[in-house]
Amino acid sequence: MSEALKTTSKLVPAARKEGDALVASINGEIDLNNSPELRAALLGLLAKAPSKKIVLNLSQVPYMDSSAVAVLVELLRKLNGGKIFLTDLQKRVQGLLEVAKLSTIFKIVPTEKEALA
């Protein structure tokens, strides 16, 4: 069962609660200019739909920088032992996550479907 959630930013065009998971799609290049907007949108969704599991579909994110990484890490810390799944990564985003060694703290899976399985 899935319940659509209203989002406050075009960087997060769609979000829903699916079972015990908060699922959101992110859209666009994320850098220091708009990462505060992404942070507010994601923390707002988590406040509306508390979850221990977050699935972020990054298929529409061609680029992110360390400020976006900081947002994801902050979100993970808010989960207090919960998990964040990152799916559908583009090559450049995957490269950054590897360099920052973030594959050790996030669950990186090929598709949203697999994250929800």
Next chain:
Amino acid sequence: MIPSRKLSTPPPLRLKIQSDPATLAATRRAIEMFAAQCGFDETARGEIGLVINEALANVIRHAYQGATDQPIELSAQRTDDGVCLTVRDWGLGVNPLDLPPKKHDPMRPGGVGLICMRQMMDDVHFIKQPDGMLLTMSRSRLRRKAQGAKEAC
């Protein structure tokens, strides 16, 4: 030995921008385009763009402490086998390489920009100026992946 390539030498690129995060996207695209003219492949261009983005973000956040109206000058120049980039600021002049080393903890994301610079460029050098900092970085087209940077340019 450097394989011969028929690349026209692009004129050096010089950009004067303000320390406004809104300038980041256009600036990294300009640098990526320059890297393409220097013969870098798509992956390398993306890494060079990311490194410039991180260098500028560090200047904005640390050297200028978030002020959005301060000057930054960038240059990009083709070298015999790659590219040399410089970033000049007139901020606090702190060399991040002089700060005490911290063990990288993925749960504490600070320092990712510096890690990118060191891993994605061949040489990284912070040169303190009387009124700020000059960062120089270079990368060869022939570098091996994740070779890591020496501290010279």
